[in-house]
Amino acid sequence: MAMKIYQDPAGEWLNEADITALLAERFPVEAGSRRQRRISYYDSFDWRLYRKSLALIQSGQQWELVDLNAGETVLAKAAHRGAARFAEDFPESDLKVRLGKILEMRALLQLCEVRIEEEYFRMLDGRQKTVARVIRTRMAAGPDEAGCFLRISPLRGYQAAAREVEVLLEEKQLAHRETSMYQLALKLSGKQPGDYSSKFAIELPPELPAAAALQRILRELREVMQQNEPGVIADIDSEFLHDFRVAVRRTRSALGQLKGVFAAERLAQFRSDFAEIGKATNLLRDLDVYLLDRRHYEAMLPETLQGALAPLFTHLEAERGKALRQVTDMLRSRRYARQMARWEAFLAQEADSAPGPDAGRPVIELARERIRQRYQRILKRGGKINQRSPDAKLHRLRIDCKKLRYLLEFFNSLFPGEKMSRLIKQLKKLQNHLGRFQDICVQEEALLAFAGAMPGGSDDSDRTTLLAIGCLVGMLHQQKQEVRSHFAETFEDFATAENGELWAHRA
Amino acid sequence: MKTIALYHIKGGVGKTAAAVNLAYLAARDGARTLICDLDPQSATTFYFRVKPKFKSGTRGFIKGGEFLENNIKGTDYPNLDLLPGDLAFRNLDIAFDRHKKPTRRLCKALGSLETAYDYIFLDCPPTITLLAENIFNAADMVLVPVIPTTLSMRSYLQLRRFFKNGHFEKDKLLAFFSMVESRKRLHREVMGQLRQRFNGVLEGVIPYLSDVERMGIHREPVCATLNSSMASHAYQKLWREVEGKLRLMG
Numbered sequence: 140m141a142m143k144i145y146q147d148p149a150g151e152w153l154n155e156a157d158i159t160a161l162l163a164e165r166f167p168v169e170a171g172s173r174r175q176r177r178i179s180y181y182d183s184f185d186w187r188l189y190r191k192s193l194a195l196i197q198s199g200q201q202w203e204l205v206d207l208n209a210g211e212t213v214l215a216k217a218a219h220r221g222a223a224r225f226a227e228d229f230p231e232s233d234l235k236v237r238l239g240k241i242l243e244m245r246a247l248l249q250l251c252e253v254r255i256e257e258e259y260f261r262m263l264d265g266r267q268k269t270v271a272r273v274i275r276t277r278m279a280a281g282p283d284e285a286g287c288f289l290r291i292s293p294l295r296g297y298q299a300a301a302r303e304v305e306v307l308l309e310e311k312q313l314a315h316r317e318t319s320m321y322q323l324a325l326k327l328s329g330k331q332p333g334d335y336s337s338k339f340a341i342e343l344p345p346e347l348p349a350a351a352a353l354q355r356i357l358r359e360l361r362e363v364m365q366q367n368e369p370g371v372i373a374d375i376d377s378e379f380l381h382d383f384r385v386a387v388r389r390t391r392s393a394l395g396q397l398k399g400v401f402a403a404e405r406l407a408q409f410r411s412d413f414a415e416i417g418k419a420t421n422l423l424r425d426l427d428v429y430l431l432d433r434r435h436y437e438a439m440l441p442e443t444l445q446g447a448l449a450p451l452f453t454h455l456e457a458e459r460g461k462a463l464r465q466v467t468d469m470l471r472s473r474r475y476a477r478q479m480a481r482w483e484a485f486l487a488q489e490a491d492s493a494p495g496p497d498a499g500r501p502v503i504e505l506a507r508e509r510i511r512q513r514y515q516r517i518l519k520r521g522g523k524i525n526q527r528s529p530d531a532k533l534h535r536l537r538i539d540c541k542k543l544r545y546l547l548e549f550f551n552s553l554f555p556g557e558k559m560s561r562l563i564k565q566l567k568k569l570q571n572h573l574g575r576f577q578d579i580c581v582q583e584e585a586l587l588a589f590a591g592a593m594p595g596g597s598d599d600s601d602r603t604t605l606l607a608i609g610c611l612v613g614m615l616h617q618q619k620q621e622v623r624s625h626f627a628e629t630f631e632d633f634a635t636a637e638n639g640e641l642w643a644h645r646a
Numbered sequence: 647m648k649t650i651a652l653y654h655i656k657g658g659v660g661k662t663a664a665a666v667n668l669a670y671l672a673a674r675d676g677a678r679t680l681i682c683d684l685d686p687q688s689a690t691t692f693y694f695r696v697k698p699k700f701k702s703g704t705r706g707f708i709k710g711g712e713f714l715e716n717n718i719k720g721t722d723y724p725n726l727d728l729l730p731g732d733l734a735f736r737n738l739d740i741a742f743d744r745h746k747k748p749t750r751r752l753c754k755a756l757g758s759l760e761t762a763y764d765y766i767f768l769d770c771p772p773t774i775t776l777l778a779e780n781i782f783n784a785a786d787m788v789l790v791p792v793i794p795t796t797l798s799m800r801s802y803l804q805l806r807r808f809f810k811n812g813h814f815e816k817d818k819l820l821a822f823f824s825m826v827e828s829r830k831r832l833h834r835e836v837m838g839q840l841r842q843r844f845n846g847v848l849e850g851v852i853p854y855l856s857d858v859e860r861m862g863i864h865r866e867p868v869c870a871t872l873n874s875s876m877a878s879h880a881y882q883k884l885w886r887e888v889e890g891k892l893r894l895m896g
Contacts, residue, residue: 201676216676261722267865268695269722294720295727 141317142210143305144276144288148314153275153289158260162273165307166262166300173259179252180324181223183245184370184379189332191241194321197223197249204234207321223247225376244431246376251328254279255320262300270300273308278320280327289313335366337382339389339548345503349400351490352502356393356549358486360386361479372467377427380466384424387417392545396509399497409485412478419469423462428578429455429585439614440607447607450600451589506550513543521630526623530580533626537573540566569633572626579619586612648892649756649766651785655801657772660791660824662689663858663868665769667881668789668888670867673726677764680718680727682756684738684781685771688731694721695865700732704741710755715762723870727763739776752780774808782814786895789888791824791852794836802840820891822848822884848891850884853877 147153155170162168181195182188188195192207193214200218205211215234223229224246226238260273272292279285289308293301309315325332341359343352363386370379391413394406429436433452437445469475491498497505517539524532547563590608593601652665665681673679683690688698696719700706706713718727742751756766770781782788792802802821809819821840827833841847852858857868857877864871869878 213678266695266697269720296717296719 142290142319143315143317144290144323145308145313145315146288148312153287155258155275158273158275158289161311162260162262162304162307165303166270167267169261169263171259171261174257175254176257177252177254178324180250180321181247182250183242184248184375185245185335185337186333187241187245193241195238195247202229202234204237207319211320244376245378248375250330251280251324253324253327262304264300270294270297271304273304278323278327280324284327286323286327337378337385339363340551341549342552343502343550345553346501348490348498349397349500349502349505350494350498353393353397353400354486354490357390360390360393361483361486368470372470374463374467377424377431380420380424380427384417384420387413387420388541389545389548391417392542393549396513396542396546397497397505399495400505401495401498402493403495405485405493409482412482416469416475416478420466423459423466425581425585426455426459426462429582430459436611440610444603444607444610447600447603448611450604451608454589502550503553506546506553510543510546510550513539513546517543518634521634524626524630530576533573533576533623534580537570537577540570540573544570565633569629572622572629576619576622576626579615579622583612583615583619586615647760647763647766648787648895649768649785650888650892651768651770651781651788652791653768653770653778653781653788654772654790654792655774655805656798659793659798660852660858661772662693662769663861664789664791664822664824664852664881664884665767666690666693666861667867667869667878668885669726669765669767670723670869671882671885672765672767672889673723674869676725678725678762679765679767680729680759680763681721681767681769682729683731683769684735684777685731685769686733686736687771688733690769691728691730693861693865693867694719694728696721696728696730698731698733700730700734704734704737707735707738708741708745708751708755711758714755715758722866731769735771739773742776742780748776749779750783752777753784756784774805779812779814782809782812782818785818787820787888787892788818790819790821792821792840793825794823794833794840796832796836799836799840806844817846820846820848820888823851825854826851827854848884848887850880850887852880852884855880 159168159170176198179197181197188204189207194205194207194211196203196205196211200220201216202219202223203213203216206214215232215237217229217232217234219229225244226235226242226247229235229238256277256279258275260275261269262271262273264270271294274290274292275287276290277285277287291301291304291308322332339359341356343355364383367379367383367386370376371383391410394410394413398406430452433448437448440448485493517536520532520536520539524536544563544566547559547566551559586608590605590612593605650668652661652668654661662685669679669681681690681694683698691698700717702709702713702717706717714729718729720726721728742748745751759766768781768785771777790802790805792798806816806819808814809816821844823837826837837851853876855875855877857872857875861868868875869881872878
């Protein structure tokens with residue numbers, strides 16, 4: 140149910156007398172009340188609400204979650220004073236619950252603020268009862284950016300009158316189109332809904348030379364880094380750093396897995412640059428993950444010990460503050476600027492200016508080859524893992540899976556969509572399994588390190604904290620064993636699926 | 647959704663004026679609001695300038711769902727819809743009685759509106775029949791306007807007893823003083839007595855004001871035409887109190 144708006148074809152602002160005269164042909168008209176309001180639309184950086192056809196509207200202290208598919212009807216609302224960064228900042232309400240599920244760890248950003256001036260024209264019947272309203276609306280996003288239009292606001296039970304008004308406006312040659320307040324507001328503010336997604340998607344023609352294809356992939360990844368840098372520095376939410384790091388990792392993976400496309404000596408510098416950048420962000424990401432998992436940790440403990448973790452998290456938060464400083468300093472440093480300038484200059488060059496032996500091969504060929512190699516390596520390595528294999532073996536397999544995943548994402552457009560998404564789904568399952576194992580290993584280690592660094596334990600509260608940590612380590616260890624014992628079946632599912640055919644033969 | 651009934655055994659105590667203004671104020675705050683005119687005299691419908699006609703008849707009313715929804719009319723005010731009254735509603739009692747669980751028919755008929763509205767106001771006819779019992783079951787709150795006179799107080803006491811004997815939830819029943827003339831000693835005394843004897847008497851008071859009476863000429867809620875009048879302030883205070891109580895009910 141979209142909103143229909145009517146505009147003068149010349150873009151003129153219809154004046155009150157004109158509108159009244161136009162409508163008075165059919166109805167007694169009363170030009171009446173005016174209303175002014177200021178509303179803001181909110182969404183996360185990656186448009187999570189928009190992707191579910193939702194929008195969050197703030198008007199003063201009123202917050203409303205509206206359905207964009209149903210004429211912005213209100214699904215949930217709550218009164219909340221002051222800023223709202225995360226779903227959890229809202230008071231207990233349906234709105235909070237719904238937002239929490241969709242936004243998760245992502246922060247809300249104000250997309251735009253618009254001022255809406257409305258003037259109501261009421262069509263009346265014999266009883267002087269309103270049977271339809273025409274609303275002259277002016278929406279302004281700034282001093283210069285404004286849109287003026289008429290819209291009909293039908294009344295329940297008076298559909299026939301609304302239709303009559305519609306016909307009347309159309310007869311008058313007013314340009315009409317379907318839109319929504321949301322679309323208009325975003326357009327006025329120069330925003331494009333859905334312009335960022337953490338999903339990597341790039342279209343590559345199969346016959347494109349490998350060098351040109353890789354360059355496109357790398358340019359795209361550099362752009363993702365750039366898009367996320369301001370959010371990391373402003374510390375809006377933890378996903379900016381996460382997406383930034385994924386882009387760095389993908390870049391490194393592309394350079395490593397597709398060597399031979401560019402001349403090795405040209406790449407050495409870049410590979411070390413990206414390794415350095417990745418490493419500089421590790422600590423902050425680790426701390427983010429611990430803090431995001433706070434509820435999860437606490438839920439693992441018996442009730443009596445749940446409060447005892449507070450000193451641990453206070454400590455982690457302080458550490459995170461320091462780590463954030465280091466990352467923002469890095470991103471703002473001259474060194475980083477130089478590294479990126481160098482990289483961008485390389486990406487802007489002709490694709491074949493530093494060719495390696497594979498530079499001219501069609502990308503589809505290279506993609507098939509590299510995916511096949513990685514896939515087979517995973518089958519071989521994974522097949523050897525058993526209950527007694529050291530943790531490091533599982534760790535290595537996890538890295539292999541990640542590499543395969545990146546290849547599949549880079550070259551997604553080259554293979555049939557359905558088969559590809561099935562494979563990615565299976566791989567994801569295996570990756571989740573291995574990732575869970577890795578997380579537990581890291582957490583175990585970190586908790587033990589923290590316990591070791593705690594003061595002597597003469598204090599009662601220190602002792603309870605240590606006890607809680609001990610308890611957690613025990614729980615984690617148990618989980619680790621469980622994850623390990625289920626590895627075989629997860630791997631079996633992945634290995635037996637008929638995936639090889641995707642790249643086995645030349646098409 | 648919360649259902650608020652404006653009810654009294656007696657007529658002419660300010661039920662309709664209160665229903666119209668409270669519903670208007672709820673809608674003005676942004677709540678999706680429906681006002682149902684259950685009174686065959688259809689005064690509420692008259693105030694909103696709508697033809698008192700319920701197309702689906704009492705049978706359709708009892709079926710509820712779309713039979714009821716198709717009769718709803720938008721009023722002149724955003725967020726406020728009206729279910730028009732009809733002379734045929736004088737037969738609602740008889741119609742309810744023909745069905746199983748006759749005291750819960752209204753509750754059932756309104757059921758489909760649960761998600762469409764935040765508040766439903768019921769403007770009730772002055773009877774204490776099967777329809778009244780339906781109203782007591784369907785409403786989350788039964789608001790009783792009491793004129794501070796001996797007779798009006800007596801009928802309020804009767805109603806309390808009726809609630810007790812019929813095992814209706816007593817906490818639903820709230821009274822407020824209506825058409826109060828504070829210069830009359832009797833009014834002041836009755837108000838004092840009633841407040842002393844019972845909980846469930848609201849602070850908000852609607853004075854006897856000609857602006858309220860004149861609603862019949864303007865055919866608009868006094869809160870809409872004369873927003874800063876004394877009458878409007880009185881209704882606003884009452885609404886804030888009622889809203890607070892509803893919120894406490896969860």
